[in-house]
Amino acid sequence: MFDNLSEKLGGILDRLTGRGSLSEADVDAAMREVRRALLEADVALEVVRSFTERVREQAVGATVVKSVTPGQMVVKIVHDELIATLGADGQTIDLNAVPPVAIMMVGLQGSGKTTTTAKLARRMTQRDKRKVLMASLDIYRPAAMEQLAVLGRDLDIPTLPIVTGQKPAQIAKRALEAGKLGGYDVVLLDTAGRTTLDEEMMSEAAEIKATANPHEVLLVADSLTGQDAVNLARSFDQRVGLTGIVLTRVDGDGRGGAALSMRAVTGKPIKLIGTGEKTDALEDFHPSRIAGRILGMGDVVSLVERAAANIDAEKAARTAERMRKGQFDLNDMREQLLQMANMGGISGLMGMMPGIAKMKNQIAAAGIDDKILKRQVAIIDSMTRAERKNPDILKASRKKRIAAGAGQNVEQVNKLLKMHRNMADMMKAMGSGKRGPLAGIAQA
Numbered sequence: 001m002f003d004n005l006s007e008k009l010g011g012i013l014d015r016l017t018g019r020g021s022l023s024e025a026d027v028d029a030a031m032r033e034v035r036r037a038l039l040e041a042d043v044a045l046e047v048v049r050s051f052t053e054r055v056r057e058q059a060v061g062a063t064v065v066k067s068v069t070p071g072q073m074v075v076k077i078v079h080d081e082l083i084a085t086l087g088a089d090g091q092t093i094d095l096n097a098v099p100p101v102a103i104m105m106v107g108l109q110g111s112g113k114t115t116t117t118a119k120l121a122r123r124m125t126q127r128d129k130r131k132v133l134m135a136s137l138d139i140y141r142p143a144a145m146e147q148l149a150v151l152g153r154d155l156d157i158p159t160l161p162i163v164t165g166q167k168p169a170q171i172a173k174r175a176l177e178a179g180k181l182g183g184y185d186v187v188l189l190d191t192a193g194r195t196t197l198d199e200e201m202m203s204e205a206a207e208i209k210a211t212a213n214p215h216e217v218l219l220v221a222d223s224l225t226g227q228d229a230v231n232l233a234r235s236f237d238q239r240v241g242l243t244g245i246v247l248t249r250v251d252g253d254g255r256g257g258a259a260l261s262m263r264a265v266t267g268k269p270i271k272l273i274g275t276g277e278k279t280d281a282l283e284d285f286h287p288s289r290i291a292g293r294i295l296g297m298g299d300v301v302s303l304v305e306r307a308a309a310n311i312d313a314e315k316a317a318r319t320a321e322r323m324r325k326g327q328f329d330l331n332d333m334r335e336q337l338l339q340m341a342n343m344g345g346i347s348g349l350m351g352m353m354p355g356i357a358k359m360k361n362q363i364a365a366a367g368i369d370d371k372i373l374k375r376q377v378a379i380i381d382s383m384t385r386a387e388r389k390n391p392d393i394l395k396a397s398r399k400k401r402i403a404a405g406a407g408q409n410v411e412q413v414n415k416l417l418k419m420h421r422n423m424a425d426m427m428k429a430m431g432s433g434k435r436g437p438l439a440g441i442a443q444a
């Protein structure tokens, strides 16, 4: 799936590969092509607009790290933005409620609702070891009720006995009562769809929702219907309220626009994807995997990530050089504090370095914790450039201004300056190898 979009973006960005620097004109040209490719992939216009704008903003003037081409850099930015648009990983069905947990399936006729209900029941029964009851609320098509019953028999999963003459909301109520009496963990409600979006379907769904109070309302949408699926999702969400989306027929979707659009337009997570007709063809939705597939350039992404990591190493080496020369100013200290925060803060560092673990008690006694790192950075941030370069000019009035700017008191500014002096002294003495980098902090 998503082959076409992948090839197109790949082709466009390859043209950028090898250029010296990324000008605004380069980025604009690339974004025009990205925009065209996304539109051809059936991504909604409003989503295309905001997507390319976000990528553009990041691409123009982005520092192109050493050892990658500007084109590769753009691929990485597009990739990260695809993931951001598709949503975070691991949005699964939430069963965290008093059983029986009701899950309501909504969507158009033929979207794969009944099949997905059976797929979900199978997964929850076999993989998650839950006791599941399925109920069809489709009173308009007796064949639909029978279809679910057949699937249930095949999978050995119970379905609610069919009683004619009941309204959908009444059936939902009966299903939940049966769920309670039978000690079920989950009750899946397969509602009736229509061939098109209509008011009757919406009001019926809203009524069922009000009666059953489902923990999840999942829209089952056919990814092949692209733009229509997006409008459907928007309407259902506004009228009934959705908790998530299941995208079906992803196995036949070569364009992939629906996934991107639906998530962006509704803000609702795509929780599952259907990848075939059989009841085991249900998968978790992985934005990172799909973004990688859309671009088909996973290797480039990790290359850029590695290169960026090396840049940090270069920066660290430069700081070390300045330290040796006794030029360790407050800018350098800020850099060090941020690096510590990036590496998981003080507690993270202690976990990584066995030598430091021994100092744990000392550090705790000095009242050092991760919050202090942020506070210290805030203090340095409210200094002028001149002050950071030459802390000696910091007299009482400047300290007062800095403290106020950082929302701290002068005592804390003094502590930071003392810590900086300790660190600077320590840097000079480096080579004797007696003290670790945190020694200065512990004494502040």
Ligand code: GDP
Pocket: 107, 108, 109, 110, 111, 112, 113, 114, 115, 116, 193, 247, 248, 249, 250, 251, 252, 273, 274, 275, 276, 277, 281
């Ligand atoms: P409903 O009317 O929404 O309940 O739709 P059905 O569950 O009856 O599905 C309609 C058709 O789509 C059936 O032939 C299913 O086998 C097929 N179908 C459902 N989900 C998928 C899927 O993820 N991939 C493929 N290829 N076919 C699917």
